[in-house]
Amino acid sequence: MNIKRYFLPFGFVLLTITGCSSKLEREFVNGCKAAGAQGSACKCLYKKLEKKYGEEGLKQRINNVDQSRSLQDAAIQASFQCAMGE
Template sequence: MKTYLTILSILFLTGAISGCASKSEREFVKGCKMGGADSSTCECVYEKIEDKYGADRLEEKFYIISQTAEFQDEIVRYGMQCMQE
C-alpha cells in the first residue's frame, strides 16, 4: 500500500501526454503510467478527481491540491476503485 501511495504521489509531479485532454490530465496520466498503472486506470482516476474538484480548479491549482494528504488518500482510494472496475 505504501508503494502504491508513493507511485501515485509521483504522478502528480511529473510529465505530459498527448491528445485533446487538458494539461493537468496529460500530466496526471503520464505520471500515473510512469508509476506503473495502465492508461485506463490512470484516466479513470483522473475522471474521478476531476468530478470532485472540477476541471477549472484542477487546471489552475493542480500542484497545490496534489500536495495535501487528503488528496493523496483520495487518489489511492480512486486507484483501487478503478483497478476493480
C-alpha cells in the same frame, strides 16, 4: 492546392486526437504511467479525481503541498473504485 487537400484532413484528425484531453489530464496520466501504472487505470483515476474536485480544484491540490494529503486519500479511494470497475 493538392497539398492543402492532403494536410487539412490530417490536421483535423490530429486536432481531434490531441484535443480530447486537457494539458493537466495528459500530464497527470503521463506521470502516472511513468510511475508504473497502466494507462487505463491512470485515466480512470484522473476522471474520478476530476469529478470530485473539478479540473481547477484538482490542479490547485496537485500544486499545493498543504492539500496533498487529502488528494492522496482521495486518490487511494478512487484507485480502489477504478480497480473494482466503478
